[in-house]
């Protein structure tokens with residue numbers, strides 16, 4: 001699962017795709033067991049608004065992953081020009097449906113829709129993305145437990161643990177402060193007793209901050225932002241940034257790159273995630289885990 005490079009000095013590449021596959025097959029066997037014992041399977045509802053190509057791909061991959069794990073999925077597809085009310089109607093229907101244990105609204109939504117208002121209407125018990133404001137509040141407060149940890153952050157944590165990185169007391173720097181990735185990852189690392197700094201677009205001299213970090217989780221969406229001079233020797237680098245860049249030599253005319261200059265990071269870090277094949281596949285694996293956990297909670301099945 002962890003590929004050591006031929007040259008001794010190069011970092012380990014953390015194979016998120018292989019780890020995600022292992023987790024997905026564990027989920028599949030748990031779903032099978034649930035079906036055999038109580039005759040029920042977990043159900044996921046997906047709401048997709050508009051026709052963004054990337055969102056369509058992610059949703060397609062989520063539904064395929066559900067299928068492979070034996071999780072039932074339903075989808076509401078709404079046009080880009082739909083009203084907030086239409087999204088609410090779909091969402092409330094899924095909130096009421098007892099065969100649905102997880103609901104997700106694919107983000108980003110078109111600009112005219114109020115994301116916070118919509119996420120706020122999700123049943124807290126079915127919010128498998130963990131984006132409901134109350135869930136985020138619980139994630140941020142000591143002594144409280146969120147029902148669901150957001151998928152990409154949960155995947156990052158799993159990759160960090162698998163890389164052998166001890167988190168307690170370590171200096172962690174998170175680059176980016178979005179509600180989907182940067183903010184929840186920072187909260188999660190803090191929960192695991194790291195000393196966390198968030199770097200964002202207004203941070204002065206970010207390089208001076210990142211080069212002291214034992215752990216870097218980057219979700220800036222800026223290709224090759226993180227060069228070797230930004231890294232401490234032996235750091236673990238988790239790259240959540242995914243950006244398509246033009247590449248006439250590839251099949252679709254583009255390829256995906258992360259925030260990290262991968263070749264440079266390999267020479268300085270102790271472990272690095274690739275893009276693609278790092279955090280992305282883990283995001284989908286964690287969604288399956290959260291959906292399964294939700295169904296287990298409903299049926300009191302363990």
Ligand SMILES: Nc1nc2c(c(=O)[nH]1)N[C@@H](CN(C=O)c1ccc(C(=O)N[C@@H](CCC(=O)O)C(=O)O)cc1)CN2
Nearest residue numbers: 058104105106107108129151152276277278280281283
């Ligand atoms: N409701 C949500 N919206 C969004 C989330 C989310 O967790 N919940 N996260 C991102 C997009 N995302 C999931 O929705 C996601 C992004 C990337 C991948 C992935 O597997 N990436 C692959 C490459 C895939 C490709 O070829 O295009 C990889 O990195 O290897 C999965 C899910 C924003 N919205």
